[in-house]
Amino acid sequence: MPPARHDCLVVCTPGLETVLHGELTALGVRTATPTRGGVAVALTERQLYAVNLWARTATRVLVRIGSFPARTFAELEDGAATLAWHRYLGGDRAPVFRVSASASRLYHSGAIAQRLAAACGRPPGLPGDIDAGTGQLVVVRLHRNRCTVSVDSSGAALHRRGWRLATAKAPLRETLAAALLLAAGWDGTTPLVDPFxxxxxxxxxxxxxxxxxxxxLGRGFAFQHWGGFRPGTWASVMGEARRRARPAAEVALVASDRDEGAVTATRANAERAGVLADVEVSRRTVSDVVPPAGTGPGWLLTNPPYGSRVGGGDLRNLHARLGRVARERLPGWRVGLLVVDPRLAGHTGLALHEALRTTNGGIDVRLLVTTPA
Ligand SMILES: C[S@@+](CC[C@H](N)C(=O)[O-])C[C@H]1O[C@@H](n2cnc3c(N)ncnc32)[C@H](O)[C@@H]1O
Known part of the structure; x- marks a missing residue:
């Protein structure tokens, strides 16, 4: 019998734990405990599928399948032999072991992976097999001579929604973009403008x-290949998601960029995501941004360019222009800026405070927001 609840870690980029915790609570998951880089939860099979499908800010969902003492290779082999590998390794995926060891007598990750591969009766795959869809990630952690084994239920990282093929310069992770919206408290009922x-x-x-x-909705998950996968439960989770989807956004969503390639990429990505009709996309510089006609105040939420220089003036001028546009053309609107250097944001002249601090592509970034008028 599979366990009634899986002992899981929903992994996220450090800094997004609180937003992810809020998402999990909204999905009906109780007893979720934020820890650094994730949220620990107990999930039913149905919830495990639903969290993979719905969590906008999660990177992956790991399921702990066992924990045992492993002071020697013999102990490691004995413990590994007790795990229900068949439930998680389906016919077509090679186990890809990611091993870490600390404060333990066993530390050679290659030798540890070899013993575990022998226990599950499968030759190990290579790290590239995970994104290629031919490998099953197994995370092995030895700490103080205790071995904990988790399997990944997601497959390719969850920010890979399947729609972003075209990228412009310095794209944001999809999970981070979702985190900005959720951390700002944008609930989809007010207009949104992104001028960069x-x-x-x-x-x-x-x-x-x-x-x-x-x-x-547009991608697959590792759990669909598990020996214990329940197709009926998955069909029900997917059916509910399809029924919930609204046919169109009821608010104005406005995207612009001065770069033609960026505008083309936005349109192509929006089309693949099935939301092209919901996003008004145009080529224009930030100075030409106007609020969508006939709508009330909303959010200007954006990720301005960073780096030493951009064409047409330096970044201080660009931020000053952005601040002027916000004050003069979008009075009463809230502003949220994802920035690398908060001093640059100061040139907007807007009263901003920090709402989130995390990383994007290894760079420290912060979301700064204005307070409501
Ligand atoms: C950091 S990138 C935004 C990345 C975006 N969030 C994404 O996920 O792909 C900044 C963008 O600002 C645009 N940009 C730079 N100067 C601009 C200006 N004066 N007016 C409008 N867009 C500008 C650049 O072309 C670039 O696409």
Whole structure:
């Protein structure tokens, strides 16, 4: 019998734990405990599928399948032999072991992986097999001579929704774009403007939220290949997601960029995500941004360019222009900026405070927001 609840770690980029915790609570998951880089939860089989499909800010969901003492290789082999590998390793995937060891007598990750591969009766795969869809990630952690084995239920990282093929310069992770929207408290009922849209990650994630579209509808997951996969439960989770989806966003979502390639990328990505009709995309510089006609105040939520220089003036001028546009053309609107250097944001002249601090592509970033008028 499979366990009634899986002991799981929903992994996220450090800094997103609180937002992810809020998402899991909204999905009906109780007893969720944030820890650094994730949220620990006990999930039913149905919840495990639903969290993979719905969590907008999660990177992956790991399921702990066992923990045992492993002071020697003999103990490691004995413990590994007790695990229900058949439930998680289906016919077509090679186990890819990611081993870490600390404060333990066993430390040679290759030798540890070899013993575990022997226990599950499968030759190990290579790290590239996970994204290629031919490998099953198994995370092995030795700490103080105790071995904990977890299997990954997600497969390719969850920010890979399947729609972003075209990228402009410095794209945001989809999970981070969703986190900005959720941390700002944007609930899909007020208009949203992104004047530096790049490949369109923020407005496309906004459209998915506004339409209650599950971010994972267009992709597959590792658990679908497990020996214990329950197709009926999955069909029911997917059926509910399809029924929930609204046919169109009921608010204006406006994306623009001065770069033609970025505008083309945004349109192509929005089309693949099935939200092209929901996002108004145009080529224009930030100085030409106007609020969508006939709508009340909403959010200007954006990720301005960073780096030493951008064409047409330096970044201080660009931020000053952005601040002027916000004050003069979008009075009463809230502003959220994802920035690398908060001093640059100071040139907007807006009163901003920090709402989130995390990393994007290894760079420290912060979401700064204005307070409501
Ligand atoms: C950091 S990128 C935004 C990345 C985007 N969030 C994504 O996920 O792809 C900044 C964007 O600002 C655009 N940009 C730079 N100067 C601009 C200006 N004056 N007016 C409008 N867009 C500008 C660049 O073309 C670039 O696409």
């Amino acid at each position: 849209c790049g490949s369109g990650t923020i407005p496309i994630e906004a459209a998915l939220l506004a339409r209650d579209l599950a971010p994972g």
